[in-house]
Amino acid sequence: MKGWLVVNSFLHTKKFEEIYSFLGRAAAKRGITLDIVRSADILCAVGDDFSLFSKPDFVLFWDKDIALAKRLETAGLRLFNSASAVEICDNKALTAIALSGKVKTPKTIIAPKTFEGVGYCDKNFISAAASVLGFPFVIKEAYGSFGAQVYLAGNLASAEQTVDKIGYKDFIMQEFVSSSAGRDVRVNVVGDRAVCAMLRYNENDFRSNITNGGKMKNIELPAEFASAAVAACKAIGLDFAGVDVMFGVGGEPVVCEVNSNPHFKSSLECTGVDLSEYIMEHISEKLL
């Protein structure tokens, strides 16, 4: 069996390269040839079915290039994760919509859309959102990762300042789950199973991301956290994902966000569980 590991042509960090090598190694163990294919290396016109290239049996899609993912699916290829699942996870507004009514999530208000050169010139909607969410509330750019585009607004002036900084990009406003401040659980799901989890915590920041200075601890995952993470993946149609689950007031799981291309190296270091093994096993089972 042969697969393409489709990756972004322009991101060349050690962090990403390591993930690719873990996946390649796990594939090789199962007799699967997994070729790294950079997005610019399979350039062809819309309507072409990639037969210029030697087509694989499946694609492990580790990019966020939704147009490319959709074209690969149109060409008949099975993508792990699917174009639609990657698209929903990449955009926190779409994630909130997909999870609504399926799992418990923080109350979320999606900012109305604006345009480059126009910006959020009328900010009345921010105080309207604040009256629903209360202060402080969380502002998140729709596209972001590693906690870098997530902000806490303590009052209206700070919320407006954050929105000015965001410029014209899409964002959401979210109830601050204070019972989970600075901590959450990263649950890694493959298929319909939570395969490992770690507690992430930060005493100096409300964001628990490891890249942002958070610490990690291997924990026994409460069953209701596992079910919430699996239900979130099911709602989005994911084959695998890293789900961030917060602690509600009574300690109940509140799903924060879902990552379709999880950086699982920290999880590996913390739990000893190599997600790439589970991912490749899942792919081979699905394709049998």
Ligand SMILES: Nc1ncnc2c1ncn2[C@@H]1O[C@H](COP(=O)(O)OP(=O)(O)O)[C@@H](O)[C@H]1O
């Ligand atoms: N509504 C919220 N209430 C409390 N903490 C939050 C909330 N949303 C996010 N956080 C904290 O911020 C971190 C980053 O937010 P997240 O939505 O996961 O964005 P990113 O994609 O950047 O990781 C979370 O892991 C969590 O610790």
Ligand SMILES: [Mg+2]
């Ligand atoms: Mg996160």
